[in-house]
Amino acid sequence: MVESVRVHADAAVTVSCAFSGALGSAAKIDLPFTMDVSRGDPGELRGLSRECSRAFSVGGEFHFEVVDRIPEAQGLKSSSALVLSAMIGVSRLLGAELEGEELLRLCAEASVRLGLSVTGALDDLSAIYYGGVSVTDNASNRIIFTDRMPDLPVLVVESSDRRISYSARVDEYRKMRRAWRAVENLLMRREFLEAMVIDGYLCSLIEGSDGDAISTMLLNSATHACQSGKGPAVVGVFRNEGDMERCASILESKGRRVKRSRFKNSGIWVEHI
Ligand SMILES: Nc1ncnc2c1ncn2[C@@H]1O[C@H](COP(=O)(O)OP(=O)(O)O)[C@@H](O)[C@H]1O
Ligand SMILES: O=C(O)C1=C[C@@H](OP(=O)(O)O)[C@@H](O)[C@H](O)C1
Known part of the structure; x- marks a missing residue:
């Protein structure tokens, strides 16, 4: 046994x-x-x-x-x-x-x-x-x-906040149901990274988001960066490990906690x- x-x-x-x-x-x-x-x-x-x-x-x-x-x-x-x-x-x-x-x-x-x-x-x-x-x-x-x-590097920026999904303002998401049509269309075309970015943007309108982490990644070679859905963690996708590492060092020098990962x-x- x-x-x-x-x-x-x-x-x-x-x-x-x-x-x-x-x-x-x-x-x-x-x-x-x-x-x-x-x-x-x-x-x-x-x-x-x-x-x-x-x-x-x-x-x-x-x-x-x-x-x-x-x-x-x-x-x-x-x-x-x-x-x-x-x-x-x-x-x-x-x-x-x-x-x-x-x-x-x-x-x-x-x-x-x-x-x-x-x-x-x-x-x-x-x-x-x-x-x-x-x-x-x-x-x-x-x-x-x-x-x-795609086998690409993903950088995760943690937040000091917590957002419990059970306490999410689900009624507000429901009111915005139509806005998610754009995300669903991208899913059907299998454009997953683009869907992820639009989804993160829509969730940010309800929850707020860590704009500094997102813009730091986009200004430092991330091809895509957004909140992971309702967040508050933020994720960035990079072409290669070198680009991710340079961006990770910049975020760490600002005191941000990051995790290096990949799909x-x-x-x-x-x-x-
Ligand atoms: N290792 C763990 N031990 C106990 N509870 C956990 C553990 N991991 C997650 N949980 C529970 O899951 C909750 C987080 O779930 P959720 O709000 O859905 O966010 P997410 O799944 O994105 O982390 C925690 O507040 C806790 O109740
Ligand atoms: O509780 C749920 O039903 C869900 C929680 C969300 O995930 P997180 O809690 O990881 O944000 C969401 O992205 C998922 O589609 C459904």
Whole structure:
């Protein structure tokens, strides 16, 4: 019997925020979120353990040890990484054969019940699970399509603020639903980086944004820079590592906290430990 597993997930950035009712989309980046899963006392994560028992119709409790964390409440998908890692870890512990979209739908339902997501965030779950970029309809919990992202460097600028998605002003996003048509059109043309920029701009109108970080990146060789959806983290895309490194040094000299990353096209994986 498997006693303990280690789940290797990562962060993702927002390509289209689904709060308005528009299609959701996220792209995976190489920023590790690692969780060990075993049977035992869940501590603070009792609700998550209960959701796993419910999903697999089993008794007992599960223990989750987060080894590498993603900065939380920044628009980098820490909550989806948490729920997905727990579910997939428990699935492997139990030898269950739940995989793919069915597993992701259970995660989406659990995320809403746990108060960690507004729509279930199938876009974020799918990007972390498959890698690359996912486009989803979160209202009907369906994946529309997945695709690969270009293998490019991505610089993440963290914020000292936190924005919890459950407290987002979703009514304001809904009022702006029509503005997201531009984002959806770009998604359908698979122009993901352009969609990401327009999405970040629209979210900024509601949430505000870190204009200094965005302009510093655009003035220093970023091909694209914007808030990651509702943010507050900001992301920039570069042609090569050298351009990213020069920009990262400039931001660091201004006292900004940055993480060097790149788009990631491989999926989540689990090892027995
Ligand atoms: N490692 C973790 N341990 C416990 N809770 C976590 C962890 N990571 C994320 N969370 C929960 O997820 C919330 C952040 O989710 P959310 O507001 O959707 O932002 P994001 O998913 O973009 O980071 C945190 O406030 C916390 O409740
Ligand atoms: O809670 C949700 O349903 C969502 C949260 C957002 O992600 P972040 O919380 O990472 O900003 C958003 O981009 C996604 O489309 C849906």
